[in-house]
Amino acid sequence: MNIIGITMGCPAGIGPEIIVRYFKQRTPDSRFTPIVLGDPGILQRCCNELECSLLPSLWQPGLDIPERAIPVLSLSQLPSDTLEWGKPTLNTAKAMVSYIEKGVELVQNSQLDAICTCPISKDALQNAGYTYPGHTEMLADLTRSPRYAMMMAGKRLKVTLVTIHCALKEVTALLSIHAVLKLIRITNLSLKNDFGIASPRIAVAGVNPHAGENRLFGDEEDLLIHPAILQAREEGIDVSGPFPPDTIFFTAAEYGTYDTIICMYHDQGLIPFKLLHFHDGVNVTLGLSIVRTSVDHGTAYDIAGKGIARCDSLTEAVQLASEISSNRKKRLCNNIYET
Template sequence: MTPFRPIIGITMGDPLGIGPEILIKTLNDPRVYSICRPLVLGDAGILDKALVFSSVSMDINCPETPDQGLYEHQTLDVLNLSDLNPDILGLTTPTAETGRAMENYIIKGVDLAVKNQIAALVTCPITKTGLKLAGSQFHGHTELIAEQTHTKEFAMMLAGKSLRVVLVTIHMPISQVPGALSSDAVLRTIRLTRDSLKTRFGIPEPRIGVAGLNPHAGEDSMFGEEEKNIISPAVGSALKEGIDVKGPLPPDTIFYHAVQGAFDAAICMYHDQGLIPFKLVHFKDGVNTTLGLPIIRTSVDHGTAYDIAWKGKADPSSLMEAVKMAVVQAGNQLSGN
């Protein structure tokens, strides 16, 4: 065991998805307990079914508070927050009940993190449809957590060993991206990235690359003027603040250079600009982490995968990496990096 073993809260996610299975597979690995004390926020009955389904022998302990957990290998510590009927596991679409449950796991996890009862929050996948059926006003984890923590400036980072990408805009039609971009938004994202690389990733002098929006980064405005009017001014302001940043760079080459080690992170203008190259490199082991929050939050970088849920096919690699990253970020925050 390492001296520093933070309590890491892990939400179960959508009960009908692969969350319960990847949780069991991850927490059946004794290496997890050597680096942290994992506390599951979910449904003990569903997890019991997942144990039987996965042929894994673990005792379930249901503490009332995080400090009451046992945190020993082969014991699953579960903060039991719902009492779902296990018969729902045959369903292939979310329900209002499962939507409410998955939202409650997140809300409780954020509350514990804000109160410093857990050192970080790791989230298993949820469905936006389930949240909608439950009457939630939020489209996903990021928006919900930002609202609960009163965070106005935040950004999504996808991180792996070879590549980190940060998004200026997230979930919107590509036709709306140019109108959603502004120099202020790009500059805020550069600042968030610099600050997070320092404090959460322990990189003293982060090097940041910024992608252009258009082919060839606009080619002197031949293919668009967003680089000239929006992105370049933001990069110029960041340079004046002493940030080590370059851009706008051609989108078809920036990721190659980032993977080769030229940048600690690449800032992207829209969702697929960043996620296509990222998932090409880190399809199984990528981690989603939210920058700008007062709490540490990491997540798997995949969805609920209803097509393979409860079939024994789910790969826990991304969840394992998300737990490891949460521990690293918690350690860096504690040491004041």
């Protein structure tokens, strides 16, 4: 049975609430067991506010996992009675980082099989003295993974991104044959070993309207994207494109023609993805030496503590973390990205 560590995210955000909701509605599953890495006092407060009969139960690696409880590895003892929902502090920022660091350590030590992360605040991360632009980059550094990528995964659509957190005006300068080819390779490998797809079919979106239309609207497709596709094909990868961005998402989602779409920038992929999977999408970090999935939303400080947050994305993310871990075990490849 896989043991999946759920990092609590920012204690002042909706992470604690969606965790309690997840355990409240969870049905027993023989394939995996979830463990929370976080703050038992904050989770207890959430249980009280949501009138949940489950109680946090302290857990350590190697201990039996109690039934009808929320097993939690206690990594912080924040003052739960004075914490203000939606208002992160330096202490909550340090706590959310400690959950992530411990989760990575436990997976690397084979005490957990994967981690599923609840949302953190990028501003709080910076205020705590960390220079990472986000979760993904922090995990890449902690696992010493130089080649990584973001995939947004849902039942109807999967997308991966060549560029992630950068200004739109910087996108074309960051594109290169190497960057596109690297993402095609990582995506193909992950679809095979993480998702169990024997022969992945990959589509690549252009960066310009109409995929440049014979350089009328830009030449990045001809100079950067198409050469990467040709090289990937020579390596035996089933990849096609570049396609006009305004049609390829419909083709993939409606007809299932492709298993994933390579996107050139953040919103190109996430706008159509969230249109289909706003509540149940999962963020998967490709290229890491460990298995990591995440909810597909932020800390939602504006609704924290109001009792209205949904746990759909967390439910899907925990399940997918277990599936990926099992697929890697079947292929005897804990780190599918080792060269």
